[in-house]
Amino acid sequence: MSSSAFVTGVLAGLEPTPNINIWQWADKYRIMPKGSAEPGNWRTKRTPYLKEIMVELSPQSPTQKVNVIKPTQMGFTEIGNNMIGFYIHIEPRFGGMWMPTDKLAEKHSKKKLWKMVSETPVLKERVSDRRKGGGGSDESSTITEWSYPGGGLSIAGSGSGSSFRSDSYAFAIKDDMDGFVDDVDGEGSPVALIDNRTDSFANRKIYSNSTPTIAGNSHAETEYEDSDQREYYMPCPHCTPKEHDQQNQDNMLTFNINYFSYEYNKETFALESEVILICPHCEGEIKEYQKTWMMDWDSGAKWIAHNPGHVNRGYKINSFYSPLGWLTWKDIILERLKAQAKMKIGDMRPMKKWKNTRLAEAWEENYSKLDIDFLKEKQEDYDNEVPYGVLVLIASVDIQDDRLEILVEGYGHDEESWIIDREIIFGDPALPQVWEDLDRFLLNQTYDHENGKMKIYATGVDSGGSKTKYVYQYCKPRYSKRIYALKGARPLDAPIISKRDAKKSKYKTTFFMVGVTQLKDVVWGSLNITVPGPTYIHFSTGKKFTDDFFEQIISEKKDKTGRWNKIKPTVRNEAFDLLVYSRATLAITALNVNKLQEPIFFNQMKSTVKKRRVIRGGIR
Numbered sequence: 001m002s003s004s005a006f007v008t009g010v011l012a013g014l015e016p017t018p019n020i021n022i023w024q025w026a027d028k029y030r031i032m033p034k035g036s037a038e039p040g041n042w043r044t045k046r047t048p049y050l051k052e053i054m055v056e057l058s059p060q061s062p063t064q065k066v067n068v069i070k071p072t073q074m075g076f077t078e079i080g081n082n083m084i085g086f087y088i089h090i091e092p093r094f095g096g097m098w099m100p101t102d103k104l105a106e107k108h109s110k111k112k113l114w115k116m117v118s119e120t121p122v123l124k125e126r127v128s129d130r131r132k133g134g135g136g137s138d139e140s141s142t143i144t145e146w147s148y149p150g151g152g153l154s155i156a157g158s159g160s161g162s163s164f165r166s167d168s169y170a171f172a173i174k175d176d177m178d179g180f181v182d183d184v185d186g187e188g189s190p191v192a193l194i195d196n197r198t199d200s201f202a203n204r205k206i207y208s209n210s211t212p213t214i215a216g217n218s219h220a221e222t223e224y225e226d227s228d229q230r231e232y233y234m235p236c237p238h239c240t241p242k243e244h245d246q247q248n249q250d251n252m253l254t255f256n257i258n259y260f261s262y263e264y265n266k267e268t269f270a271l272e273s274e275v276i277l278i279c280p281h282c283e284g285e286i287k288e289y290q291k292t293w294m295m296d297w298d299s300g301a302k303w304i305a306h307n308p309g310h311v312n313r314g315y316k317i318n319s320f321y322s323p324l325g326w327l328t329w330k331d332i333i334l335e336r337l338k339a340q341a342k343m344k345i346g347d348m349r350p351m352k353k354w355k356n357t358r359l360a361e362a363w364e365e366n367y368s369k370l371d372i373d374f375l376k377e378k379q380e381d382y383d384n385e386v387p388y389g390v391l392v393l394i395a396s397v398d399i400q401d402d403r404l405e406i407l408v409e410g411y412g413h414d415e416e417s418w419i420i421d422r423e424i425i426f427g428d429p430a431l432p433q434v435w436e437d438l439d440r441f442l443l444n445q446t447y448d449h450e451n452g453k454m455k456i457y458a459t460g461v462d463s464g465g466s467k468t469k470y471v472y473q474y475c476k477p478r479y480s481k482r483i484y485a486l487k488g489a490r491p492l493d494a495p496i497i498s499k500r501d502a503k504k505s506k507y508k509t510t511f512f513m514v515g516v517t518q519l520k521d522v523v524w525g526s527l528n529i530t531v532p533g534p535t536y537i538h539f540s541t542g543k544k545f546t547d548d549f550f551e552q553i554i555s556e557k558k559d560k561t562g563r564w565n566k567i568k569p570t571v572r573n574e575a576f577d578l579l580v581y582s583r584a585t586l587a588i589t590a591l592n593v594n595k596l597q598e599p600i601f602f603n604q605m606k607s608t609v610k611k612r613r614v615i616r617g618g619i620r
């Protein structure tokens with residue numbers, strides 16, 4: 001059958017399409033594949049908060065833009081999938097779905113959308129099979145470009161320039177929008193570009209959803225501000241009138257985090273009771289099993305606008321609304337307590353994640369301003385010797401045009417650390433002398449501990465900047481001596497360390513990418529702690545630790561996008577970087593410091609590679 005005959009045949013053979021909306025379509029036709037959270041027939045009743053959103057995305061509603069701020073895994077991506085099914089089957093249109101990256105888009109298409117098509121008969125008979133035709137003719141589909149009678153679908157990553165140039169779309173889905181790239185080929189934000197591609201359709205439908213990230217830099221937050229700002233209100237089983245026409249914002253409640261009640265140990269952050277909800281109106285106790293009744297539209301649950309009358313619809317919800325059998329209230333609170341325990345030792349990351357993915361709230365970067373006096377007050381009376389508590393010594397090296405700066409830091413249990421020594425080697429790093437001096441220092445320098453002598457166990461050398469070649473030349477033959485080349489990784493969420501294989505590197509040297517943003521967050525958190533203990537950084541009164549050292553530590557601040565930048569372009573920041581590289585180096589050694597009972601003295605140190613020809617002679 002030729003492709004045009006295929007289209008005509010399909011169109012002629014179809015029954016008249018019923019006048020239903022998206023959630024009714026999903027309840028009637030959508031089959032969730034095996035392996036999904038709830039296989040079998042889709043039931044909107046299971047996730048009742050999704051119903052109104054699907055109504056608004058249907059052609060019967062005049063609404064054009066719907067934006068959702070949401071936690072992870074609550075079914076909001078499935079709304080997009082249902083929308084696609086509906087606009088293939090009931091009212092065929094051209095549409096596009098964007099996800100943060102091409103990889104995610106392709107994965108979603110393969111694992112979710114094509115599965116939906118193959119399990120849902122009314123879609124299977126419409127979407128041309130991608131396995132036939134091999135993408136040769138106009139009507140055959142590929143993984144990310146679909147064809148069906150009356151329309152087509154593109155599935156793309158947010159940075160895919162071609163997806164914004166070619167077509168215009170009558171419906172658009174922006175899935176997990178806060179993960180989108182900032183700019184597409186210099187043409188601006190994909191969030192705006194997508195809207196532009198829909199401009200020519202009076203009945204366009206734009207659905208965006210996102211888990212928010214950082215306050216002030218969240219698309220989801222900005223779009224929610226520009227909407228009627230709805231929250232999901234439910235009747236209290238004890239005090240709200242049962243008659244729906246008497247229920248309103250003043251006698252219903254939301255699953256606000258502040259209404260939850262539980263006991264926990266203030267020291268260990270262990271949960272010590274059941275998690276229950278206290279009604280803000282009658283103070284009656286509500287147990288988790290009651291949420292199914294509360295969330296049901298038959299009980300009167302509904303979205304209420306806080307900014308009524310706005311032309312755009314905005315919806316905001318948190319994880320406490322997860323249907324019974326999914327994430328529990330207890331799980332959510334346990335995660336919060338764990339994050340609070342981490343916060344106490346200066347690590348804010350788990351709390352940021354909890355707020356983003358559970359409360360669906362953007363994270364306020366509320367960084368305290370450290371000053372020199374605050375840090376200098378921490379100075380303790382030890383100089384070039386190793387205080388009790390230190391178990392291993394790590395050096396980090398920063399390369400400047402005219403010198404090398406070295407920091408020696410000791411680590412004990414629970415990432416508590418002591419600044420031990422600071423050394424500057426003057427000279428041009430392009431010349432061998434500087435590296436010979438560094439070698440002498442790293443390999444020979446010893447520090448007195450009351451039970452023995454300690455040497456530097458491992459060293460990380462920053463290879464960024466203009467002297468990269470010399471750093472690799474130095475580090476390559478010294479890998480077995482635990483002297484590692486490091487390089488800062490730019491992405492905000494880059495892992496703390498990731499190894500790069502020598503074969504793939506330009507200088508044929510194994511090196512490590514360092515997640516500087518994450519580690520700077522950690523260092524900053526540690527610097528703010530006032531009581532010695534886990535992750536606290538001790539400072540020495542040694543005469544090498546002059547004011548400029550402390551100035552360098554507080555030389556950067558975080559901007560709205562979550563990146564660390566120098567306060568002034570001229571300020572020096574070596575000491576802050578060295579604290580970061582020191583922690584990365586400790587991570588590379590994979591040493592479990594918490595398991596050490598005794599310090600690693602120099603006569604116990606072994607090379608990581610035992611049988612190895614030692615290369616001598618410095619730089620060649």
Ligand SMILES: [Zn+2]
Nearest residue numbers: 236239279282
């Ligand atoms: Zn009540």
